[in-house]
Amino acid sequence: MLFPLTRTRRRTAALAGAVALTLGLAGCTSSTDPDGPATVTGPSAPATASSAPAPDTLLSAxxxxxxDATAVIEHLETLGGTDRPEALMASIRPTELLLSDASGETSLPLPDDKFYLSFAPYVSQTHDCFFHSLTTCQGEIIEQPVTVQIVDDATGETLVDETRATEKNGFVGVWLPRDIDATLRVTLSDGQLVGEQQISTREDSPTCLTTLQVA
Structure with a gap:
């Protein structure tokens, strides 16, 4: 026998939906178990903000x-742990940076000719991610040097060939040309652990890559 939802159950369902929307904006969210792998929400529509503060107002807070979006991304990407602004959600989409807090949501456009990809190589522990969250995503390999090579599949041009250190959040961020397919190869500093994966930089491509295992 089916019963109609009570007022309490309707309130609970509405609250759960609101929480899900908020997490959807984040991209990655850590689990409550500090020793377990991070859990995440998949790609989803951005949260509906109660108000839309001017970008300058939200940024100044x-x-x-x-x-601009480039500078905000490059600044927040270097932060980790308690250095991150807990109240701020910063989600990188293919064409914009979405920023939100309790006051509302705003966005900053990304450069027309550039795509930002943030990847977290891992050995044994990772998590699902689609849109990179600058304030919640956390990778396994922290502040370790890695050699990064990215080659355009169509032209064979080497777009990136350098040694970088993973940030405190375990990620490495790169700016790439839009609308390409490429091969990403990562080697840990000792040269013994190598991972390779295909990537793309289109409007429906992920900005967060957490499936690159080095072995």
Whole structure:
């Protein structure tokens, strides 16, 4: 026998939906178990904000005033742990950076000719991710040097060939041309652990890559 939802059950369902929307904006969210792998939400529509603060107002609340999307991304990507602004959600989409907190949501456009991909190579522990969250995503390999090579599949051009250190969040971020397919190869500093994966930089491509295992 089916019963109609009570008022309490309707409130609970509505609250669960609101929480799901908020997490959807984040991209990655850590599990409550500090020793377990991070859990995430998959790609989803951005949360519906109760208001839309001016970009400068939201940015100034987190000492980001005067920065465009590129500068905000490059600043927040270097932070980890308690250095991250807990109240701020910063989700990288293929064409924009979505920023939100309790006051509402705003967005900053990404460069027309550039795509930002953030990847977290791993050995034994990773998590699912699609849109990179600058304030919640956490990778396994922290502040370790890695050699990064990215080659355009169509032209054979080497787009990136350098040694970088993973950030405190375990990720490495790269700016790439839009609308390409490429091969990403990562080697840990000792040269013994190598991983390779195909990537793309289109409007429906992920900005977060957490499936690159080095072995």
């Amino acid at each position: 987190y000492d980001l005033e005067g920065m």
